[in-house]
Amino acid sequence: MKRRRFLQWAGGLAIAASSPLRAIAQSDDDPGDIYNRLKQSLDLRFVVAGGSINVAIDGDASPLDKHRIEVWVRRSASAIAAYFGRFSVEHWGLLVTLSDDDHIGPATTWGYPSSITHIALGRNVSDSALHNDWVMVHEMTHLALPSLPQRNAWFMEGNATYVEPIARAQLGQLTPQEVWRWAVDDMPKGQPHDGDKGLDHTHTWGRTYWGGALYWLLAEISIYKNSGGRYRLQDALRAINRESGGNTSFWSVEQTILVGDTAVQGHALGSLYRELKDRPVTVDLHDALKQLGISEVDGAIRFDDRAPLAGLRRSITTLQAPSARSD
Ligand SMILES: [Zn+2]
Structure with missing residues (x-):
């Protein structure tokens, strides 16, 4: 779309x-x-x-x-x-x-x-x-999510960019192919260009929306891998939502990350933040999509169910229990 x-x-x-x-x-x-x-x-x-x-x-x-x-x-x-x-x-x-x-x-x-x-x-x-x-x-x-300082706008915009199609797909409002089409076509716009100083310091459109979305995609994969498939990003985001009460709270990005990482018993959000905030890191998007079993063949989005993270890919767009672990 x-x-x-x-x-x-x-x-x-x-x-x-x-x-x-x-x-x-x-x-x-x-x-x-x-x-x-x-x-x-x-x-x-x-x-x-x-x-x-x-x-x-x-x-x-x-x-x-x-x-x-x-x-x-x-x-x-x-x-x-x-x-x-x-x-x-x-x-x-x-x-x-x-x-x-x-x-x-x-x-x-x-x-x-x-x-x-x-x-x-x-x-x-x-x-x-x-x-x-x-x-x-x-x-x-x-x-x-809680409101954050302006330098972390990418964290919030990236989150909304990442979650919006997934939320709609979980309710059947979009197909999984439509969701991942957006990753194949648009996430490359989030990669750094010359002069980039990392996500906290580069406030271009591409880095704010799609660079932020790349962060959340990597977080999705890390949380799943690090927990042996027990947790997903959705668990971390539900916990952040419950504990903050939403955007009427003004939090630091560190506090937000701590609440999310604690909920999934890991360090993925913090590790990725430290890696990407001050440096122009080009994400290996091709590899991430390959692990999830997502490719484009003759203009169509194709899924490979033998890919190592095919189970994660399927569960991302599947409706979850109403309040799993987060209430
Ligand atoms: Zn927005």
Whole structure:
């Protein structure tokens, strides 16, 4: 699936994903305005998997608009709840600004003083575009982890980039082939270029989103290997979500990593962080995908079930027990 143009960072940073070399720029949104707007009238209130969701809509919303928005939010929230074992935060406010075009996004998510997201939605967006949207799930992934210092934006953006298609696949909203297509086509964009100083110091689009996603893919593999197949990255992320309560907490990256590594009784997140944060490490993505049994043949994604980590690959896109080990 083709990635759309706009992606946002949970701290309120916004970048245009169409330009791989564009540096991160501040979002135009004033979060104070969004908080104030959400304190006024609400258009929709509902609960999904333990998360109470309050939606305000700016722009004339017909009953059909409201219905479409609720279906879209519920579908996205269900995918996130599948991955994290529950919705990513207890309370979430969403402001939807309607426009007359057919776009979804841009979107921005903040965590203080409460979890909120602002997203633009075109009234003319097709039902199938809403049905297949990834932007909402990406933002909901940001809710699940604590907010971090700006230099670690790659950690959060990479996480949302990595988790979003997997969460949707676990609920059958994407096929495994669609999930791994994204790794084959897009993860190479996360490799370092000349002058790179490591993930904590190189704030380009490619390194922030896909360099971050590479970190989480390597973490997935290491956690599984180091625990003899007992744990997966999902266990670590559920623990981080439970202990932090989501993006209303402001943590250091070290604290976040410690909670995740403790949950899976290992050191993978910390070791990889130390390896990649200050140095331009080119990841052997080809080898990682080969171990998982993923390749592209004649333009199609193919799986090899004899590959050493084929079991991990299958389990990544398989629905897990609601709250395994993490409650
Ligand atoms: Zn983001």
